Amino acid sequence: MGVVEDEVVSIKDFQVVVDGKNIPLLEAGLHVNMDKDVDDPDLCEYVVRVDWIKTLPKHEAIWEKGMFANQNSACKLRNQFTIERLTHHFQIDEE
Structure with a gap:
């Protein structure tokens, strides 16, 4: 992230x-x-x-059906479902 x-x-x-x-x-x-x-x-x-801000090893990758996906190397993440799952997984407070 x-x-x-x-x-x-x-x-x-x-x-x-x-x-x-x-x-x-x-x-x-x-x-x-x-x-x-x-x-x-x-x-x-x-x-x-x-x-x-935070990185994890590849074996700790996360993916769930319904998460936002984009092949670009960088993008503005706006999908609330994905934001919630990632902030929880990365243990980061949502700002």
């Missing part, structure tokens, strides 16, 4: 801090398959910075 901090940017323009220095994400030594078509704005990957 997290909060989006910045606007979406192309993968080649996304910067991360490593050892106190801003560097491009694609130069951070991660093993991700996101470096295809970096110069094509229609085909490249886009990323968004998130402040993660």
Whole structure:
């Protein structure tokens, strides 16, 4: 569960801090398959910075019939049923 901090940017323009220095994400030594078509704005990957409030291991994932689902990497969650289930599961006070 997290909060989006910045606007979406192309993968080649996304910067991360490593050892106190801003560097491009694609130069951070991660093993991700996101470096295809970096110069094509229609085909490249886009990323968004998130402040993660709480994370859980994959084996603690939750899904119930009726929960909101979206393939986008980030969206404004408004579905009350999903909000209630997630805030309970993540043990977070609803704000």
